[in-house]
Amino acid sequence: MPELPEVEALKDFLTEHLVGHEIVRVLPVAISVLKTYDPPVSALEGHQVTAVHRYGKFLDLETADGPRLVTHLARAGWLHWKDELPSGMPRPGKGPLALRVALETGAGFDLTEAGTQKRLAVYVVPDPQQVPGVARLGPDPLADDFDEARLAALLKDERRQIKGALRDQSLIAGVGNAYSDEILHAAKMSPFKLAASLTAEDTARLYEALRTTLTEAVERSRGVAAGRLKAEKKSGLRVHGRTGEPCPVCGDTIREVSFSDSSLQYCPTCQTGGKPLADRRLSRLLK
Numbered sequence: 407m408p409e410l411p412e413v414e415a416l417k418d419f420l421t422e423h424l425v426g427h428e429i430v431r432v433l434p435v436a437i438s439v440l441k442t443y444d445p446p447v448s449a450l451e452g453h454q455v456t457a458v459h460r461y462g463k464f465l466d467l468e469t470a471d472g473p474r475l476v477t478h479l480a481r482a483g484w485l486h487w488k489d490e491l492p493s494g495m496p497r498p499g500k501g502p503l504a505l506r507v508a509l510e511t512g513a514g515f516d517l518t519e520a521g522t523q524k525r526l527a528v529y530v531v532p533d534p535q536q537v538p539g540v541a542r543l544g545p546d547p548l549a550d551d552f553d554e555a556r557l558a559a560l561l562k563d564e565r566r567q568i569k570g571a572l573r574d575q576s577l578i579a580g581v582g583n584a585y586s587d588e589i590l591h592a593a594k595m596s597p598f599k600l601a602a603s604l605t606a607e608d609t610a611r612l613y614e615a616l617r618t619t620l621t622e623a624v625e626r627s628r629g630v631a632a633g634r635l636k637a638e639k640k641s642g643l644r645v646h647g648r649t650g651e652p653c654p655v656c657g658d659t660i661r662e663v664s665f666s667d668s669s670l671q672y673c674p675t676c677q678t679g680g681k682p683l684a685d686r687r688l689s690r691l692l693k
Contacts, residue, residue, distance in 0.1 A: 408483075409580060410624075412635050413479070415624070416465060419632050420467070428452065428453065429469065429507060430510050431507070432505070432507050434504070434505050439527065441528065442529045442530050442531060454470045456468050464539065474530070474531055475530060478527045480527065482525070484519075487514075488515065489513050491516075527539075544560070544574070553613075557609060569586055572590070572616075585623065586670075588646055590612075593616075598683055645673060660673055
């Protein structure tokens with residue numbers, strides 16, 4: 407799933423390639439991708455792109471005197487830039503293509519979604535705050551006013567595990583499964599630790615890990631072409647998706663806890679005092 411650093415990089419990429427150009431065609435290939443119908447996608451046509459914004463994991467294309475195109479790539483969605491779009495109309499139901507946006511230059515981009523769970527979302531709205539997911543976002547962790555005191559205030563009454571709190575978009579915007587693993591590894595903190603139990607020292611360590619991990623990921627992604635961002639993300643991860651590999655800090659074996667639709671990775675030595683976390687799903691399979 408694209409998270410804050412990759413969406414920030416896509417924002418920068420699209421700012422360079424879209425701003426100042428006119429949208430001449432918007433083709434929804436998979437109707438399920440559209441979450442709004444008034445105004446229609448055709449209302450974007452003929453308008454020049456004036457800016458590209460990011461809200462958490464949402465991308466927002468602002469146009470001159472027209473509506474906004476807001477996109478959430480979800481778990482399996484992606485944006486593919488093409489200097490020259492294919493001629494002819496794409497065929498619905500053939501492949502992962504969900505929506506195509508064409509510019510007056512002949513260039514443009516495709517939104518695609520792999521797999522059977524169709525969660526890629528596109529909204530055409532006058533104001534991005536009309537998108538429910540944008541309206542309920544918490545603060546951006548890379549914003550200038552997001553300081554240690556603000557993080558402490560957000561977590562002080564959270565009676566849930568810190569892993570889940572970090573992933574809650576209404577609490578902190580933009581952090582998902584992968585970067586929450588990375589942040590907690592950098593903070594030397596168990597993903598099962600209760601958020602409300604954090605001491606002042608814990609919060610300071612978590613804040614530093616949060617800002618550093620995301621800032622470094624943004625810097626690694628900056629200037630990377632849209633098509634290479636997925637590989638760049640994977641190459642920069644230290645624990646997430648690396649079950650069975652040695653921890654790059656201490657050399658212990660990275661372990662995993664599986665859930666119904668996701669998993670987390672962690673280092674026992676760095677994060678849990680050397681103790682493996684209970685993996686209930688795996689335990690059931692072994693019975």
